[in-house]
Every structure is written in structure tokens, then in C-alpha cells.
Amino acid sequence: MSGVLVADHVTKTFSAGGSDVVALRDLSLEIAEGEFVCLIGASGCGKSTLLNMFAGFIQPSAGQLLLRGQPITGIEPRCGVVFQSYALFPWKTVRGNVEFGLKMKGVPAAERHRIADKFIDLVKLNGFENHYPVELSGGMQQRVTLARILAADPEVLLMDEPFAALDAMTRQVMQEELLRIHEQSRKTTVFVTHHVDEALILSDRIIVLSARPGRVKAIVANNLPRPRRVDIQLSPDFAKMKAEIWGHVEEEVRKHVEATRLSSAAG
Amino acid sequence: MTIGNATEQVANSGTNGRPKSRPSLIHIILLVNVLSVLAFVGLWALSTGLGWVAPIFLPSPSAVAAQASKLIDSGELWIAVLSSSRRVFLGFALATVIAVPLGILMGVWWPAKAIVDPFVSLLRPLPSITWIPLTILWLGIGESQKIAIVFMGSWLYILLATIEATKRVDPLLIRAARNLGANDLAVMREVILPGALPGILAGLKITLAISWSCVLSAEMVAAQNGLGALIWQAKDWGNLPLVLVGMVGISFTVLLADALAERIERLLQPWERHRRS
Numbered sequence: 001m002s003g004v005l006v007a008d009h010v011t012k013t014f015s016a017g018g019s020d021v022v023a024l025r026d027l028s029l030e031i032a033e034g035e036f037v038c039l040i041g042a043s044g045c046g047k048s049t050l051l052n053m054f055a056g057f058i059q060p061s062a063g064q065l066l067l068r069g070q071p072i073t074g075i076e077p078r079c080g081v082v083f084q085s086y087a088l089f090p091w092k093t094v095r096g097n098v099e100f101g102l103k104m105k106g107v108p109a110a111e112r113h114r115i116a117d118k119f120i121d122l123v124k125l126n127g128f129e130n131h132y133p134v135e136l137s138g139g140m141q142q143r144v145t146l147a148r149i150l151a152a153d154p155e156v157l158l159m160d161e162p163f164a165a166l167d168a169m170t171r172q173v174m175q176e177e178l179l180r181i182h183e184q185s186r187k188t189t190v191f192v193t194h195h196v197d198e199a200l201i202l203s204d205r206i207i208v209l210s211a212r213p214g215r216v217k218a219i220v221a222n223n224l225p226r227p228r229r230v231d232i233q234l235s236p237d238f239a240k241m242k243a244e245i246w247g248h249v250e251e252e253v254r255k256h257v258e259a260t261r262l263s264s265a266a267g
Numbered sequence: 268m269t270i271g272n273a274t275e276q277v278a279n280s281g282t283n284g285r286p287k288s289r290p291s292l293i294h295i296i297l298l299v300n301v302l303s304v305l306a307f308v309g310l311w312a313l314s315t316g317l318g319w320v321a322p323i324f325l326p327s328p329s330a331v332a333a334q335a336s337k338l339i340d341s342g343e344l345w346i347a348v349l350s351s352s353r354r355v356f357l358g359f360a361l362a363t364v365i366a367v368p369l370g371i372l373m374g375v376w377w378p379a380k381a382i383v384d385p386f387v388s389l390l391r392p393l394p395s396i397t398w399i400p401l402t403i404l405w406l407g408i409g410e411s412q413k414i415a416i417v418f419m420g421s422w423l424y425i426l427l428a429t430i431e432a433t434k435r436v437d438p439l440l441i442r443a444a445r446n447l448g449a450n451d452l453a454v455m456r457e458v459i460l461p462g463a464l465p466g467i468l469a470g471l472k473i474t475l476a477i478s479w480s481c482v483l484s485a486e487m488v489a490a491q492n493g494l495g496a497l498i499w500q501a502k503d504w505g506n507l508p509l510v511l512v513g514m515v516g517i518s519f520t521v522l523l524a525d526a527l528a529e530r531i532e533r534l535l536q537p538w539e540r541h542r543r544s
Contacts, residue, residue: 055446057442057446075445075446076446077446077448080446080447085439087442089457089458091538092538100457104447104453132538133538152447
């Protein structure tokens with residue numbers, strides 16, 4: 001296996017209320033350098049679990065996860081995470097948040113300042129350097145997390161439904177920003193979402209996970225032309241691919257709905 | 268209390284630019300506050316002036332005012348306020364210096380909590396006045412005994428507030444910090460300390476009021492000076508106006524200390540500005 005990021009026969013079991021729940025079973029996948037991969041699937045399919053394992057927040061029950069061939073055994077700063085709920089430090093200003101990763105690396109203050117400025121610029125938050133997160137809107141806060149992780153310069157970006165809490169319009173703007181940033185930086189990115197549209201707009205490749213226990217159900221190469229803008233949604237190719245992916249996802253969503261109905265009937 | 272709240276609203280509506288009609292309501296509230304106090308003093312003056320209440324049970328407002336000005340002129344009031352304040356400050360500072368680090372340690376490291384918890388459980392039900400006999404035996408009736416009473420009455424509350432505040436720090440933020448490359452020490456300095464600060468400061472503020480009640484009870488039992496001693500000695504001399512002056516003095520001193528604590532709390536947490544308004 002030669003990918004930057006590899007999941008090798010990974011199984012993850014959680015024990016909940018005395019019984020074991022298998023979140024992922026024997027899942028293998030590989031992510032190449034510079035690739036933007038979207039993980040998509042029904043809720044509860046274990047896509048966030050997989051992301052948390054890549055970040056080293058949790059360990060697999062069987063199998064292993066590799067970053068450039070090395071097993072991931074603890075929290076891995078080379079895999080930078082963008083959280084759905086932002087996870088900004090409320091007591092730090094925008095600048096303080098963006099500089100955090102650099103400070104941890106021991107970068108001198110002047111250098112930190114310069115790099116932070118560059119990334120605050122990139123996410124278009126100039127003028128808000130000295131604001132606290134609580135003073136910003138949700139979309140602006142998510143920009144700060146983006147700038148914070150980009151300034152820390154990890155080898156891989158892991159994004160866990162980062163735009164899920166945003167309204168539809170802000171979400172589109174953020175998708176376009178992310179497209180622009182990714183096409184500039186070409187940083188390897190794993191992006192978890194349950195939006196087929198979002199996956200198609202952003203990705204080079206879409207990995208559809210099956211309903212619990214999660215396994216790779218389908219891998220679809222997304223050949224929509226780059227550089228892209230969110231208006232790619234209007235193209236006929238987009239519609240065709242959306243139908244294809246929805247075909248894979250729908251079956252799994254039905255299974256998930258069925259499973260929850262059965263389990264609630266049993267309970 | 269009401270006066271305090273009303274002025275706070277004025278301050279807040281100034282900072283976040285609410286409609287200008289707002290302060291007029293604040294002024295009316297303030298006016299009602301003042302009228303309420305004046306009416307109370309008037310009723311008090313009337314009841315003592317007309318002989319409804321005998322002066323040996325309740326002196327007239329003018330007698331209390333005369334006593335107050337005598338005490339202020341002689342400087343005795345300031346000496347009492349200062350010596351009580353000094354005891355509170357030293358006992359409270361000592362309790363803070365010991366209980367805050369211990370509380371943080373207990374919040375992040377379970378063995379520390381397991382070691383100290385039994386003593387916390389045993390000591391918590393004991394009011395600070397129950398320490399008066401032992402502390403007098405060990406320390407005499409000097410300053411250190413008063414400070415010890417304040418300490419014994421304060422440190423547990425500070426400890427409990429600190430443990431709670433430390434445990435409430437959002438684990439997601441700790442995870443995010445580690446993901447950005449923070450080691451244990453950096454997580455403590457950059458996340459746990461600032462994350463726990465609001466809860467710790469809130470605990471300190473509540474405990475400060477408790478510290479005051481500790482010093483007053485200690486002074487009423489055995490002290491030459493201080494506000495507690497002042498009202499206790501006044502009672503022995505049958506000087507009721509002096510008792511009331513002492514009580515009002517305590518009230519104002521504690522209110523002032525509270526306001527000061529509030530200011531410090533705000534200064535230390537600029538990011539909390541907006542949550543309050």
C-alpha cells in the first residue's frame with residue numbers, strides 16, 4: 001500500500017449498554033497524495049469514527065491505520081482536524097487561535113505573526129484579528145478553524161462535516177472558499193459529509209460507506225473539471241453523477257432506517 | 268442589591284449599543300430604589316420620634332448618624348474596617364494559593380482526588396466557628412488565629428469550585444489542542460487553566476462573602492479590634508447606635524469588596540465581555 005493515508009482491515013467495536021456495536025467492519029481504503037476524498041454514508045455508518053481513528057483520537061479494535069506507512073497509535077498532529085463544532089479557544093483572539101499550532105511548534109513570535117496574517121488573509125478575515133470567537137458568526141468561526149489548521153501546516157486535513165452547522169447560503173460560500181484553498185494548496189484532504197451535492201462539488205473521489213457496520217460500499221471517481229466553482233451543480237455531468245451516487249447511498253439509508261425501526265420495535 | 272443591578276444594566280446597554288430609550292427606564296428604577304430607601308428611613312425616624320419603639324431597642328436614625336460621624340472623625344471606623352479587611356485578605360489569599368492548585372490537580376489527576384476526598388467530606392459539614400476553640404489553643408487570640416478561621420472557612424469552597432471548573436473544561440478543546448501539537452504542559456497552560464478560570468473566579472467571588480462572615484464571627488468571640496469586635500463591644504456597653512453603625516459598616520465594606528472582585532473578574536477575562544451582555 002502506497003497511499004499517504006491507509007486504513008488496513010480496520011474493525012471498530014464500541015460497547016454500549018452491555019452489548020457490542022460494530023461501527024466499522026474490515027474496512028480498507030487508501031488515500032493518495034494531494035487527493036480530496038469525501039466519505040459519504042447514512043448516519044451511524046461510522047464515517048466520523050474512521051476520521052477519529054485517522055486523527056488518533058480513538059484506536060481500532062482490529063487492523064491498523066497508517067500515515068505514510070507508519071501506524072497511527074496516538075493523537076497525530078500531522079493529521080489536522082477541522083471539527084464540526086469549530087472547537088476554537090474562546091479565550092484566544094482570532095490571531096491567538098490561528099497562531100496556536102505554530103506556538104506549539106516553537107515558532108518565534110514575529111514569524112508566527114507573519115504566517116498567521118497570511119492565513120487570516122486567505123480566509124478573508126482581515127480586520128477581525130483581535131476579535132474573540134464569540135464575536136463572530138458561525139461561518140466566520142469555521143473560517144478561523146480553517147486558518148488555524150492551515151497555519152499549523154499538517155500533512156493531511158481531516159474534516160468532519162465542517163459545514164453541517166451552517167445555513168445553506170453560508171455553506172455554499174464556504175464550499176467555494178475550500179475549493180479555492182484546496183486548489184491552491186493541494187493538501188491531501190479527507191472530508192466527511194452526508195450531502196451528496198457537497199461531496200460532488202469538493203472531491204476528486206467519493207467513498208460511499210455502507211450502513212452499520214460500515215464498509216466500503218462503492219468508490220466513485222469524480223472527474224468533474226477543475227478549477228471548480230459551486231455552479232458546477234448546474235452541469236449535466238453533475239446531475240448524472242449525483243444520480244449514480246444517490247443510487248448507492250439510497251439503499252444504505254433504507255437499510256439504516258429499517259434497522260432503527262426494528263431496534264426500536266424490539267426495545 | 269437592586270441598585271447594583273440597575274447600574275450594571277446601564278453599563279451593558281452602553282457597550283452593546285441598545286436603543287437609547289433604555290436608560291430612561293434604568294433611571295426610573297434608580298429613582299424607585301432611592302425613594303424606597305428614603306421611605307424606610309422616614310418610617311424609622313417616625314417610629315422612634317413618636318415613641319412607638321423605645322430607644323433601648325431601636326435608636327433613631329439621627330442617633331445612628333451622630334454615632335457614625337463621631338466614629339469616622341475619631342478614625343476608629345477605618346481602623347476597624349482595615350483590620351477586618353486585612354484578616355479577610357490574608358486568610359482568603361492563603362486559601363486561594365493552596366486550594367486553587369490543589370483543586371486543579373484533583374480535577375485532572377484522579378489519585379490526588381482519591382487521597383484528599385475523604386478529608387473534604389469530613390471537613391465540609393464543619394462551620395468555621397467550630398475551629399475557634401482549637402485555633403485559640405494552637406495560635407492564641409492574635410492575628411494568626413483570625414486568619415486561620417478565615418482560611419478554614421474558605422479553602423474548601425475554593426477547592427470544590429476549582430475541581431468542578433477544571434472538570435468542566437470542554438474535552439473537545441483539549442483534543443483540538445493536542446491535534447495542533449500541544450503536549451501535557453501546553454494543554455494545562457493553554458486550555459485547562461483559561462478554560463477553568465471563569466468557574467474558579469466565580470467560586471472565589473462567592474467564597475469571599477463567606478470569608479467575611481468567618482472573620483466577623485472570629486472577631487466577636489475574641490478580638491481587640493475589627494468590625495466584629497466593634498459591634499460586640501458596643502453591645503456590652505449598651506451602645507445600640509454603635510451596633511447599628513458597625514452593621515452598616517460591615518454591609519458597605521462587603522459590598523465594596525464584592526464590587527472590587529467583580530472588576531478584577533472582568534479584567535481577567537476579556538473574552539467573557541459579550542457573554543454577560
